Every structure is written in C-alpha cells, then in structure tokens.
Amino acid sequence: MNEIKELLWELKNVTKVFPGVKAINNLSLKIYSSEVHGMIGENGSGKSTIVKCLSGVYQPTSGKIFYRGNPIVIHNPMMACSLGVATIYQELSLVPSLTVAENIYIGRLPRKERFPFIVDWQEIVKKSLVILKKLGIDLDPLNIVADLSIAQQQMVEIAKALSRNANLIIMDEPSAAIGMEETKRLHEIVLNMAMQGYGIIYITHRLDELSVMDCVTVLKDGEVVGDRAKGRINVKEIVNLMIGHDVKEHYPKQINQTNDTLLTVSDIYTKKGINGVSFTVHQGEVFGLAGSIGSGRTEIGHAIFGIDDITDGSIKLQNCQVVMTKDKFTTPREAIKCGVALLTENRKYNGLFMNFNGVNNVSIAKLKKIVHRGILDLNKEEIFAKEYIDKLKITPTAVEQSVEFLSGGNQQKVIIARWMFCEANIFILDEPTQGIDIGAKVEVYRLINDITSHGKGVIFISSDFEELLAMSDRIGIVNKGKIIAVKEVKNINKKYLIEKAFVNQV
Amino acid sequence: MKNNMLNIKKRKAPSYIGPLIALIIVIIIVGLTTDRFFTPGNLRNLMLQVSIVSLVAIGSTLVIIAGGIDLSPGSAIALLTMILASMIKFLGISAPFAIILIVIMGALLGFWNGVLTAHLRIPSFVTTLASMTIFRGFAFLFNNGSPIFSISDTLTEIFYGKILGIPYVFFYVFFFFILFSLIMRYTELGREIYAVGGNAAAARFSGINVKKTVVMSFIFAGVMASFGSVLMAARLNSGSPNYGVGMELSAIAAAVVGGASLGGGKGDIIATFFGASIITIVHNGLNLHAMPTSVQNIVIGMIIIFAVFIDMWRRELGDIFSRLISRRTKS
Ligand SMILES: Nc1ncnc2c1ncn2[C@@H]1O[C@H](COP(=O)(O)OP(=O)(O)OP(=O)(O)O)[C@@H](O)[C@H]1O
Ligand SMILES: [Mg+2]
Numbered sequence: 001m002n003e004i005k006e007l008l009w010e011l012k013n014v015t016k017v018f019p020g021v022k023a024i025n026n027l028s029l030k031i032y033s034s035e036v037h038g039m040i041g042e043n044g045s046g047k048s049t050i051v052k053c054l055s056g057v058y059q060p061t062s063g064k065i066f067y068r069g070n071p072i073v074i075h076n077p078m079m080a081c082s083l084g085v086a087t088i089y090q091e092l093s094l095v096p097s098l099t100v101a102e103n104i105y106i107g108r109l110p111r112k113e114r115f116p117f118i119v120d121w122q123e124i125v126k127k128s129l130v131i132l133k134k135l136g137i138d139l140d141p142l143n144i145v146a147d148l149s150i151a152q153q154q155m156v157e158i159a160k161a162l163s164r165n166a167n168l169i170i171m172d173e174p175s176a177a178i179g180m181e182e183t184k185r186l187h188e189i190v191l192n193m194a195m196q197g198y199g200i201i202y203i204t205h206r207l208d209e210l211s212v213m214d215c216v217t218v219l220k221d222g223e224v225v226g227d228r229a230k231g232r233i234n235v236k237e238i239v240n241l242m243i244g245h246d247v248k249e250h251y252p253k254q255i256n257q258t259n260d261t262l263l264t265v266s267d268i269y270t271k272k273g274i275n276g277v278s279f280t281v282h283q284g285e286v287f288g289l290a291g292s293i294g295s296g297r298t299e300i301g302h303a304i305f306g307i308d309d310i311t312d313g314s315i316k317l318q319n320c321q322v323v324m325t326k327d328k329f330t331t332p333r334e335a336i337k338c339g340v341a342l343l344t345e346n347r348k349y350n351g352l353f354m355n356f357n358g359v360n361n362v363s364i365a366k367l368k369k370i371v372h373r374g375i376l377d378l379n380k381e382e383i384f385a386k387e388y389i390d391k392l393k394i395t396p397t398a399v400e401q402s403v404e405f406l407s408g409g410n411q412q413k414v415i416i417a418r419w420m421f422c423e424a425n426i427f428i429l430d431e432p433t434q435g436i437d438i439g440a441k442v443e444v445y446r447l448i449n450d451i452t453s454h455g456k457g458v459i460f461i462s463s464d465f466e467e468l469l470a471m472s473d474r475i476g477i478v479n480k481g482k483i484i485a486v487k488e489v490k491n492i493n494k495k496y497l498i499e500k501a502f503v504n505q506v
Numbered sequence: 507m508k509n510n511m512l513n514i515k516k517r518k519a520p521s522y523i524g525p526l527i528a529l530i531i532v533i534i535i536v537g538l539t540t541d542r543f544f545t546p547g548n549l550r551n552l553m554l555q556v557s558i559v560s561l562v563a564i565g566s567t568l569v570i571i572a573g574g575i576d577l578s579p580g581s582a583i584a585l586l587t588m589i590l591a592s593m594i595k596f597l598g599i600s601a602p603f604a605i606i607l608i609v610i611m612g613a614l615l616g617f618w619n620g621v622l623t624a625h626l627r628i629p630s631f632v633t634t635l636a637s638m639t640i641f642r643g644f645a646f647l648f649n650n651g652s653p654i655f656s657i658s659d660t661l662t663e664i665f666y667g668k669i670l671g672i673p674y675v676f677f678y679v680f681f682f683f684i685l686f687s688l689i690m691r692y693t694e695l696g697r698e699i700y701a702v703g704g705n706a707a708a709a710r711f712s713g714i715n716v717k718k719t720v721v722m723s724f725i726f727a728g729v730m731a732s733f734g735s736v737l738m739a740a741r742l743n744s745g746s747p748n749y750g751v752g753m754e755l756s757a758i759a760a761a762v763v764g765g766a767s768l769g770g771g772k773g774d775i776i777a778t779f780f781g782a783s784i785i786t787i788v789h790n791g792l793n794l795h796a797m798p799t800s801v802q803n804i805v806i807g808m809i810i811i812f813a814v815f816i817d818m819w820r821r822e823l824g825d826i827f828s829r830l831i832s833r834r835t836k837s
Pocket of ligand 1 (some may be wrong): 019022041043044045046047048049397405410435437
C-alpha cells in the first residue's frame, strides 16, 4: 500500500482557446498519486479539454504544465503515454476483432527470448492474467473483445493502461454508458487502484458517484469554482457551485397520464432476442423500461422503430396520420412518418452527423418540414432549428459549428432537438440523460413533461433507476427479452426494480 | 457560458473558397511565366479541355460525398462512344435521339454500380473496379474492337459549335455545375447524400433510405459519364474502345483537389470545377513550357498530395498561422 501522496501533475494558469470559445480559462490544478480526483461541471465547462491538454491531444494556448515539479510541454499523445498518462475516453479505442490479451499488449507484443521475431503467446496470456488479477477483474484473456459488454471493454482499457506502466489514469465519463451493477464494480476497481498508488482523474455527471472521490474539482465556464476534499463534499453545495443556483426539484414530474391508448405492442418477437413482449402506452404517459444492459430494453425500442424485423406479433399506433400497411414498421422511415421517434443510446455511432453543423443535424429526420415546392428553404431551416437550439439551451456555437466540436452534453441535446423538430407522437428515449449535466437533465425532464402535456407518449429507457422511478408513470421490467412485470410507479421502489431486473442474471 | 464567447462574429466561408484561391494562384503563376496563356486561342482550348473531365468529375464528386468511389466512368465513356457511333453510323439513328438513348444507358450503367454496391453490400471500390473492366470489355465487342471514325458532322457541331463567339461547351459546363450544386444544396436528395456519406448508420436511424440514396449517387455519376462520352465522341468525331483511359482518376483527382474527402460526407460541386481547372491549367502551363508528359504526371501527382495535405491539416495550419500572427502583433 502506498499512503504517501506525491504531486504528479500541476497545471498553472492554463488557458485553451478554440475559435470563438475559451474552453478553459486561466486554470490551475494539482493532481496527486494515490487518490481519486473527481472533476465535475456542466456540459462545456472544459473537463474534456483539461484531459486532452494532459494527454497531449491539445496544446494549451497559454500557461504551464509541470510534471513532478518540472515544467514540460506535452507535444503529442505518445509523449503523454511515455510520461505515464493513460486516458480512457468514452469512445473506447480497442480493436474489436482481437482478444483481450492482444488488446492489452497491442503494439508491444512480447517476443520469444530465443527467437525475437516470434511472438510469445503464452507469455502474453500469462502476463495479461496477472494484470487482470491485480485489478480483480474476472475475464478470460482469450475472449474476443467484440463479444464483451461496454463495461468489460472498459476493464480491458484499464488493464491496458496498467500494462503500460501508467501512473495517472484519466477516465472521461466512464459510468455514462454502463449500468448500475457495472458502475459499482468500476468503483471498486478505481478505489483499489488508488490504494495501489495510481493517480486517477474521474469525470462524471452523476452526483451519486461523489463517494468514490478523494477530492473533487468543480468547473464552471472553464474555471475552477471549487475544490473540496473528502469529508467536505456536500452535494447541494456542489450543485450550487456548478450551475450557480440551487436545483430545487431534481425531478419536476408532471402527471399527464390518460386512459386513451396510444401504442399497443402485442406479443412481439425479433431475432435480436425479444421473446414475446406486450405493453401499451397511453396518451400523456411516460412508460419506463427498467432492465440491465443487454436485457433487451434497447432492442424493444429498435423493434418498434423498424430497425429490427418483428418476426411475430404486432404494433398498433393510434392517431397515426398515415395508414399503416402492416402491423409493424419495416423501416425507420415508416416509423418516423407515423410519428415515432427514437433517440439512440450511442450518439456517436448512430446519432450524430459529424459533417453537419447543429442546424443540419436537427432538421435531417424531417426535411419535409422545410421543403417548399421540392426545394429546401434554408432560412426556414435555420429559424426552426434555432428555436429548438434555444429551447434546449444548446450552446449557440452549435448553429454554425460542426457538432464534432460540441461538448458531449450539447451533442446529446442536438439529437433530442432533432426529434422534437419531428413533432413525433411517441418518443422512445434510450438513455436520454446519458452524459449530460444536472441542469440539462432537468431540462430533459421538462421536455418530457412538455411532450406528455400535449397528449404524446414516451417510452423511457434508463439505467438510472432513480430517475426512471421519478419520471415514469408506469414501468415495465425487462429481463432476458421479456417484460416480466408492469407496475404503477407509486407501488414500487428502487429495491424492487433492482431485484426484478437482475434476477437470473449471470 | 456568455463571458466565454469571444465576440467573433463571422460567417463560415463557403468551402470552395480554398480551391478558388489556389486556382487564382495557379492562373497568376502560369500567366506570368508564359506569354501565350492569356491568348483567346489558348483560353478557348482550355475550356474545351476542361469540359469533359469536369463534367465526369461532377459524378465522381457525388459518389465520393455519398461515401463511395467510382472507378468506372472512363470505361463507361469508351463503351458509350462505341454504342453512340454504332447507332448513328450503322443503324442510322438520328443524333439527338441517339444521344437521349446514350444518357439512358449511362443511367443504367450507374444503376448497375449502385445496386451492386448498395444491395449486395460490396464496397464500391470493388464493384466499380469490376465494372471498369466489364464496361471496357463490352466496348471491344463493337465493330470487332476497332474504332469507328467519322460518325457524323452534325455531331462534331455539339462540341465545336459557338454562339456569339462562346463555345457551346461553356454553356454545358456552366449548366451542369450550377444544376448539381443547386441539387446538392437545395434538395432533400442532396442533403441525404451528404448525410449518408457522413454517417450511414445515423442516416438510417433518421429515416433516410440509405440504399436508394447510394444508388441515386451512382446513377448521377453514370449520367454525367454519358454526357462526357457524347462530348468525347463529338470532339473526335469517332468512337473507340480505348477512349477514357485514366479519365476516372483525373475525375477523382479533380474532386480531391477540390476538397472532397474520400471518407465521405464532404465535398463541393463548384470546388470540383476549380479542382478540374487547376489540374488542366497546370497541364497547359507545363505544355507551354514544353515539359514532357512524364514531368506533367509527376507534378499533377504532387498537387494531389499537396491538396489532401492542406485539407487534412487545415486546422493545424490555421493554428500555426494564427500563432505566428499573434506573436508578430505582440512584439
Ligand atoms: N476542438 C474544438 N474546437 C472548438 N471548440 C471546442 C473544441 N473542443 C471543445 N470545444 C469547446 O470547448 C468547450 C469545452 O468543451 P469540453 O468538451 O471540454 O466540455 P466538457 O466539460 O467535457 O463537457 P461535457 O460534459 O458535455 O463532455 C465547449 O464549449 C466546446 O464546444
Ligand atoms: Mg466531455
């Protein structure tokens, strides 16, 4: 055990300017070994930019960086790596077709002593096992990475970092894309690593994660507005520092539920593992889907939206302007025409168009709305899209800038804006608050209220059972491709959801 | 957030500005180093030279923006000139009617490429590489593989004709570049082509018919190749299975020099015209300096690399540039 905390990195008066925006402003920060350094702040407050300055992706516009007391310029990511900085970005960088062991040692495969041109496979597996064990991760080094869950892939990333003799591990929103159980596991590993002497930077939007942090830096508009050590971390105060005011109501739930059916899903099956799912959504209702990752909750959304083919069973949508030719949608195009919207959980992969600015990203799913006699009315497009950009409090740079350069939270809001723009009747929201700050979360909840108050329906998928319970009217519990129970929220609690969602799971 | 926004209020410059500046620089250099460049004869000659490749390059650009690549237009041109020549000369079909048929055939060739690519999910590099061989193979089936000369004198008029001293080809080029740049900017299809090239998965989740969009981009490419073939046949008053060799590469080069990204989702029709012009004028300039073809090829190759380099490192170069300026203003 290593109890002595050493100063690893120090930022002094660092500023980073991007065209039109000061991402971090005259910021000073100290990073020690053997501790979990939390970083928290609104979307666009500069957290990822700090990380990228430390990992050699960006060069600070001004200011100095010190490594163990010596001034240093980190020219590129390779140099950061050799200085012991390992960064685990939200988009993981593993090679899916290779095994766990190969990924850990990629680029530095150990060779046989006597034949240095031959890779020593036994050695790789042995060494990988040692590292995985050290972390307390139960994974077969010979598994193919593509078959692992996101959470497991994250573990492999951590193992890879350790194998490179990193001393500082930076995790940018590691918990955003994983479930509750996995997050718990991740916390154990993070604490274990801090005990072994590693420095850890842990970025998150989830206040329930403050407990893993030894100290937390609160950022606002690219500046440090607060530094708190363990024991002095007070959730309410931190929220106040972060967004500049109290959040009175974390969950401003409005009840708009009616008895008029909007969507009926009857006993559907798909090849992606949905085995007989039935439920209804009423006008003005938020129907929650609770389940672990891989339980089939995302696939239910995909089936309704026409992504996965429904092999048996049917879907019926009331209030549909277009006549449904079949009792299911065969393409997303049909689903959108009938007023169905799907916010996917992986915005980088199947949400964002990085070659478009914010406005074009908002309008793309319903260009018909801005077509006049076969011609796109670009002025109308900008006016309409801006309306939603303002309404969702998206940064104004999103109007002209490629969404590639927006912070994660703003990107998420751009996609929400896309579906609001479509004026859908039923919104399937798959992890809509993933990676967005507390203020923005409340915005999303208000948007959900706004949707339901107009008699529209929401299917709400979330790994955060607290928000699910707070914002839903009824919840269906998904387990192994089936809905095993549907309950009014007032009759259940978090404990019940966890029990039901995680039974029979390995 | 607000105090963070530096008050930079500038509209993004259109994406053809870079290539336009490059074109102007090239014109200035060639104009200053040679005395014959600005003669009416040379300028007219340039226009005739750039016309065919630039029209074909419109199609290549569309395919590239949609995330694919088209290696077949050169061979398509050979095949279509042979068919056009046969129709007019051997079957006695009138030129206008034959041209209409050729354009339809061009669309069909593009459709073939598009369907193979989109529906069989074969990468377009492979499908169009196959088509490149197949189309040229078919071209050799006509007239026992020999060129067909002196098709008809009315045909040559299409290429060499003039109105008020301006060659017809000027109007063709003008028309098609304006048309396609409007299509790409102001129609649903144009926007969808950009979307599919940018992120095909996201396009599907946004309700775009990805396959149809890809097929359409190839059909446009086929149609533009057919216009290229008509001009080619008219220019040389002949059809030959050996026409259009290397045309696909020149067209792709024009698109790339114009800033289109082979990763898809990025490109500009007008910029492609500037790209084609840059390449043609550099050739012309080297010709005026009596440089051999070997040197010309090497120079063009370097230009392609340079263009892609500028494009890839644009942001970093901008960074260095602004740092230099700020240092200058500080001291
Ligand atoms: N490459 C870039 N070019 C232009 N602007 C950028 C770039 N990277 C970041 N920004 C801007 O800098 C600001 C800070 O962004 P950053 O990604 O650091 O925020 P963040 O705190 O990580 O937010 P989130 O919680 O949403 O991930 C944002 O306003 C963002 O738009
Ligand atoms: Mg971030």
